[in-house]
Amino acid sequence: MGNSPQKEKGSISHGSHEHTLSHGFVEKGTTEEECDVCDKEIYGLVYACETCKFSRHSLCAKKQMPSEITHPSHSMHELRLKGMSSDFLCERCFRNSRGPRYHCDSCDIDADLA
Incomplete structure (x- = not known):
């Protein structure tokens, strides 16, 4: 920090x-x-x-975060919680983000926690 x-x-x-x-x-x-x-x-x-x-x-x-979620913006696959600290583009809100995210292994996309 x-x-x-x-x-x-x-x-x-x-x-x-x-x-x-x-x-x-x-x-x-x-x-x-x-x-x-x-x-x-x-x-x-x-x-x-x-x-x-x-x-x-x-x-x-x-807060306990669920390890897997289904999100309306990507309903074809489950998203898994990943504890990565690198920067990424959130496919849900299209903002740059960093830290933990939900990830789709099949499509290789990330969604932030917010």
């Missing part, structure tokens, strides 16, 4: 990300980064990956 979080106790492994996420605190207004789940300003209690600068609100990190 641009402004590294002050470390708090705890870390988690999350199925939507390949690295361990460390618990920390970020003061409001000290970074322009957004939560990789809800796309809102990142501040307060957060979980962050120091390896690839992935970050999410504490509450967003604790």
